[in-house]
Amino acid sequence: MTTLQQALHIFRKDARHLRLEIGGALLLTLILVLSEVQTWADLQEHGGDFSGGPMDVVLPLIWALLIARSIQTEALPGDRHFWLTRPYSRTGLVLAKAFFVAAFINLPLLIAQAAIVVIDGLPLSSYLGGLLWNQVLITALLVLPAAAIAALTRNLAQFLPIAVIVGGMLVGAATGPEFSIEDLNWVRSSIGFLVVVAVTSLAVWRQYRLRRSGNTALVALGTAVAGLIFYLSFPQSAAFAIQSTVVGTADSAFGLRLGEPRAIKSVATVTPNRYRQLLELPVTVTGTDAQNLEVRVTGLAFKTLSGVTRKVRAKVEVSKLGLIHTANVDRDFFNAAKDSPVTVHAEYYVTQYADERSTDVPLDGTPVFIPGLGQCGAAVNYDNRSFVCRSAFRNPGWFVSDRLVMGPVVRRWWGVYSPFPADVVIHPVIARSFELSKFDGGNELAPAAPEKPATLVSRKPVAYFRYTLDVPNVRLANYAIPEPKEESTN
Numbered sequence: 129m130t131t132l133q134q135a136l137h138i139f140r141k142d143a144r145h146l147r148l149e150i151g152g153a154l155l156l157t158l159i160l161v162l163s164e165v166q167t168w169a170d171l172q173e174h175g176g177d178f179s180g181g182p183m184d185v186v187l188p189l190i191w192a193l194l195i196a197r198s199i200q201t202e203a204l205p206g207d208r209h210f211w212l213t214r215p216y217s218r219t220g221l222v223l224a225k226a227f228f229v230a231a232f233i234n235l236p237l238l239i240a241q242a243a244i245v246v247i248d249g250l251p252l253s254s255y256l257g258g259l260l261w262n263q264v265l266i267t268a269l270l271v272l273p274a275a276a277i278a279a280l281t282r283n284l285a286q287f288l289p290i291a292v293i294v295g296g297m298l299v300g301a302a303t304g305p306e307f308s309i310e311d312l313n314w315v316r317s318s319i320g321f322l323v324v325v326a327v328t329s330l331a332v333w334r335q336y337r338l339r340r341s342g343n344t345a346l347v348a349l350g351t352a353v354a355g356l357i358f359y360l361s362f363p364q365s366a367a368f369a370i371q372s373t374v375v376g377t378a379d380s381a382f383g384l385r386l387g388e389p390r391a392i393k394s395v396a397t398v399t400p401n402r403y404r405q406l407l408e409l410p411v412t413v414t415g416t417d418a419q420n421l422e423v424r425v426t427g428l429a430f431k432t433l434s435g436v437t438r439k440v441r442a443k444v445e446v447s448k449l450g451l452i453h454t455a456n457v458d459r460d461f462f463n464a465a466k467d468s469p470v471t472v473h474a475e476y477y478v479t480q481y482a483d484e485r486s487t488d489v490p491l492d493g494t495p496v497f498i499p500g501l502g503q504c505g506a507a508v509n510y511d512n513r514s515f516v517c518r519s520a521f522r523n524p525g526w527f528v529s530d531r532l533v534m535g536p537v538v539r540r541w542w543g544v545y546s547p548f549p550a551d552v553v554i555h556p557v558i559a560r561s562f563e564l565s566k567f568d569g570g571n572e573l574a575p576a577a578p579e580k581p582a583t584l585v586s587r588k589p590v591a592y593f594r595y596t597l598d599v600p601n602v603r604l605a606n607y608a609i610p611e612p613k614e615e616s617t618n
Contacts, residue, residue, distance in 0.1 A: 131223065132220070134220035135220040136224070138202075138224035139227045139231075142225075143231075143232075149194050153232060156183065156186060157237065164183065164244055168495050168503070171559075172508060183555070184554040187554055188270055188554065191233050191271070192291060195271060195275055196277070196281075196284060196291075198225055198228045199278035200282065200284070202221060204279050204335050204336065204339050205341040206282060222336050229271055234271075237266065241259060242259060244557060245520045248557050249495070254499060255519075258520055258521030258522060259550070261548055261549050262551075262553060262556070265551070268328075269321070272328035273295075273298065273328050276335075277290050277291050279336065280345055298324070301320055301359065302317070307367060308426075309364065309424060309426075310544050312364060313544065314547065316362055320359050323359055326355065327348055327355060330347065330351060331345075331348040372592050375589050375592040376591045377592070377593045378591050379415065381414065383413075384597050385411065385412055387410035389410070389607050403458065404459060405456060406609040407456065407607045407609065408607055408609050409453040410449070410451070411474075412449070412451075413450050418446050420484075421479070422481070423446065423477075424477045425441075425475070426475045428441070428442040428474045429472075429473045429474075430471070430473075430602075431470065432465050433469060438457050440455045440456065442474075443455070457604075466603070466604045467603060468603075469602065470601075470604055471599065472597070473596075475594065475596050476595045478592070478594070479592050480592075481588060482588065485498075485585070487583070487584050488581035489504050489581055489582045490505070491506045491581060492506070493507065493508075498586060500588065501527055501584065502518050502525065515561065515582060518557055518558060519557075521556050522553075524558070526588070529584050529585065
């Protein structure tokens with residue numbers, strides 16, 4: 129009997145032996161399809177439920193138990209198991225368990241997710257990459273850990289407590305400390321993914337090859353601790369370098385420079401602040417349109433000729449004219465340095481967008497599918513309307529619109545950069561909603577006349593880079609925001 133024939137023989141034996149457990153898992157997968165499908169018509173009628181149901185938790189638990197039952201049918205720890213007397217090839221045994229998982233976990237989930245995407249009204253062809261990548265994530269973060277724990281334990285009584293502890297550690301690491309720049313978090317997630325795959329694959333391979341449970345558990349634990357330290361201590365600067373390599377860097381024409389002070393009038397309702405002075409620093413952009421940028425100020429400082437430095441926090445707004453920095457500095461420093469030459473030092477993380485595409489989406493409830501963004505349209509939500517965009521396997525993409533409440537201009541909606549086409553999900557369709565702006569009557573349930581459509585402007589990131597701006601001989605008094613004088617109490 130060849131290794132493949134032996135693997136198929138063991139697979140058929142496991143399928144017969146665990147037919148009840150397999151039937152339960154397949155039934156829950158069918159329930160996932162029946163309970164989680166929400167067509168656009170259903171969304172229009174009920175307002176939409178954008179969160180996953182209980183199957184998102186129940187199914188992974190059932191899969192973990194099914195994997196454990198399959199592997200522990202030929203338990204590896206100990207030396208008194210009946211299967212050891214059979215001429216089993218270790219390779220054939222591993223292949224049989226892999227066939228079992230693929231046939232009764234991966235394949236049913238793949239079919240169920242594809243069915244949900246199609247029935248929901250999304251084009252499956254646009255999400256094939258996400259469908260397959262999600263299978264890779266599920267296998268790496270659920271199947272492999274469950275298989276490694278099952279290979280190291282004799283029965284479910286040993287499997288369950290260890291699985292709960294390991295599952296809690298994985299969830300804790302996934303929701304643990306993040307980089308201050310959220311677009312870099314995919315780098316840390318990728319490192320965690322590789323660590324989990326390395327540790328669990330090593331445990332499974334070593335246990336099936338040597339069947340030394342104690343030694344294998346110690347090796348896996350040591351590798352996991354080393355991987356966790358590497359995962360948590362990975363520097364943001366290295367993540368930034370990876371991000372810039374993947375996305376791209378700025379061309380030589382890009383530049384920032386401090387602009388001329390704007391004519392700012394005092395706002396009568398502003399209360400004088402005795403301790404802080406507000407500043408507005410306009411920065412002009414060259415080499416690209418400022419509207420195509422997303423800018424984060426990671427450091428803004430003012431330095432006098434004597435070496436006195438004040439580091440401040442700044443808020444940046446993007447306008448047609450460039451970038452507007454709003455900051456404040458303590459009053460003592462400002463009074464001492466306002467008429468003296470000061471060097472302004474600023475550090476930025478810049479994301480540049482391009483390939484702009486404008487799409488008009490009617491507000492009469494008719495959905496429009498926008499490649500790279502998702503299916504978008506207006507839907508009734510309780511006593512008003514919402515604007516909904518939904519996509520499969522990850523959040524809908526970036527867009528800008530002046531018809532939605534969030535700014536009033538929505539910049540970089542809820543999207544966080546990732547080069548991968550899927551997140552770890554059981555229910556594939558992910559949706560988000562925003563309220564239509566009311567200033568133009570766009571949120572009326574029964575408008576008196578046809579409404580103008582919502583124009584969505586979508587872009588994609590083409591460059592991600594760090595930029596440093598140093599401007600000498602700046603007079604802070606020119607950039608101070610005037611405040612009303614305090615009224616005399618005499």
